[in-house]
Amino acid sequence: MNKFRVIEFEYGDAPFNMALDEAILRAVGAGKSPPTLRLYGWDPPAVSIGYFQEIREEVNLEFCHENGIQVVRRLSGGGAVLHTPKELTYSFSVEANDPSVPQDIQGSYLKICAPIISALREIGIPASFRPVNDIEVKKRKISGSAQTRRFGAILQHGTILLGMDYTLLPALRARTEKLTEKGAKDVAERIITVAEILGKEVRQAELSRILVKKFEDHFGAVANYSDLSEDECIFPALEERYRSIDWTFRR
């Protein structure tokens, strides 16, 4: 990879966000789009669940309904995530055979998380990688990622917690046994945000700029800020699927 495309930060709702990640993944896999780093946010807030998760086990649907929180099933595996408008989310799509991303799953997570860790360190956050797919500060999660490999490409998307709206956490039906394993009583004790560590807010645009630079450094590639292709702009069928009961409640 000697260059990649950047889709600049923009808010979207949950089905739009997941549909656009898939549209980009498909276009990259088909060789119609270059490797792409997309930066985005979630408005309204949403819970995303992993491809294999049972929705009723993971999500407090009543709380979500009452609080205007959307629920969406991801194309990627992994766990349930609460996304608030304070989060910076990234997605990185690259052709499956691109030599700059290791074929083995663990190696590829590390490779794509490395620029995120560098960006966090640049703003004064002592972040480190925790296998398989987390970035932590003081044993608390500040960023989590998930990957899917389909349509001839790899998509890795993940969160960067600039801030968190803790009042929305009851949206997740967190299992105590899972959290105890990692030494926390509940989700609030398991995660940490940039705002809490620095004592000030960092804007999504600011961290996005640093992230792009770090992706350039780590991949030895030049970033081109550009728009979506025509193919990627037209994805009503994808968006419809992510909004559908069939998809969301399939497990």
Next chain:
Amino acid sequence: MDREVVRKFKDGKLVKVKMVIEGGVIKDAKITGDFFAHPEEGIEIIEKELIGKDLSNARQAVESAIGGVTLIGVRIEELIAMVQECLENDR
């Protein structure tokens, strides 16, 4: 009968195997949780393969369906053990 086995593994991943079993034979199977499978369809193929199987050939069904699938967060042996436990619980 409906049977399910839930396991939490050392890296924190949670896996549930849920089955409908009649007379020792699997009528329906669902594998859910926060694990990863590449390609994801591998899990759906295992679920389909398990239908019509019993304790004598459930292992073989999983093993033949899993070829080329990379699992993260659960090992194949652990998954087979969970399937067999569901079947044993039904006896």
